[in-house]
Amino acid sequence: MPKRVGLISVLFLCSFLSVSPKRVNAQALVPHTVQLDGAKLEQQGLVLAQEAAQLAQFRQFDLAMPRARLATQLAPNSDKVWFLLGGLYLQSKELDKAISSLQKAQSLNAKNPETYFALGSAYFQQQKYQSAINQYKLGLKINPKDPEGLFDLGNAYYMLGKLPQAISEYKKSIGYKEDFWPAVNNIGLILYEQGDIKNAINQWQQAITKANKIKQPAAEPQLALAVALYNRGSKADRQRGLAMGEAALRIDERYANLEFLKENLWGTRLLSDTKKFLELPSIQAALNGQPLSQPAGQ
Incomplete structure (x- = not known):
């Protein structure tokens, strides 16, 4: 059944859809309702959702969000549209709204694992x-x-x-x-907290190798490995740890922020050791853009 909407919404939708509303042959505006084609509105909603998804790919969430919200009004029975809106709310940290939208998507399609x-x-x-x-x-x-x-x-x-x-x-x-290095990295995080430094180091070395294999330089396992090597104490390990830590922070300076590390599940032991590591003069110099002390090894 075609949906009935108020005059203001009709004028907006007509201009949006490039459709001209019929003229009223009278000298005064007569209130009336107009029936719109529900299928066409739904199709327009899906088009808007596609635009929102494309904008989201470029992280233009301020432009994507209103399109996605309107899309849910035009295509309220599309789980994909609700899923998109929920994802945008999730990206924007509006978690209650994200949950509400995702639950709506779930009620429309209980078979989508995403x-x-x-x-x-x-x-x-x-x-x-x-x-x-x-x-x-x-x-x-x-x-x-x-x-x-x-x-x-x-x-x-x-x-x-x-x-x-x-x-x-x-x-x-x-x-x-096989090349999913974040899982390898996180096993290392657990082992380090348990005091199994040797196997934690092994996990982070594997994570770095996997990341490099897929041409995805990974700052996190590189910094974790740098801290572990530096704390192991030998002169060679300390030099290697410093160079590797400098290189890691040049990949992604966010890892110099302890709160960011905590959000990425770094535990108490590793955070404490990393805090000391980040305070070292050569690491501070790297954060300030000075040249590396030596090439980082693997």
Whole structure:
């Protein structure tokens, strides 16, 4: 059934759709309603959603958001449109709105695992880790081989202190995606907190190798490895650690921020050691743009 809308909305939609409203043959404006083609409106909503998605790819969220919101009005029965809006809210850290939109998408299509994973991410950011786990598991029932979903589930277990379960999920994700270095990196984070420095170093070396293999320089395992090597104490390890740390921070200076590291699940032991490392004169010099002391090794 065609939807009925008020005059102001009709004029807006007509101009938006490049359709001219019919003239009223009278000297005064007579209130009236106009029936619009629901199928055409829905199609326009999907077009708007595509535009919003393209804008989001370029991180133009301020332009993407109003298009996505309007798209949900024009195509309210499209789970993809609601999923897009939820994703934009998630990117903008409007978590309650993200959850509401994603739940709407879920009610329209309960078979899309990405909706469950996105909901899990929203709950994770709200520090509702058990709720996040529940959503990740539901998504993995649909797509049990999703490496990112397994990784996210591992992170939620990690935050609840369920470390064996976290490592198990990380290993599963690597099994399905061999070059998935973030999972290798996070196993290193856990091992370091447990005092297993040798195997933590091994994990970070593997993570760096995997990242380089796919031409994706990774600052995180490189900095973690630098800190671990420096703290191991030998002169050669210290020199190598300094050079590697300088190089890591030139890749991504955000890793010089302890709060950022904490958000990336760095534990108490590694944060304490990293704080001391970042205060070293050569590391401070690197952050201030001075030349590297020597090439970083692997």
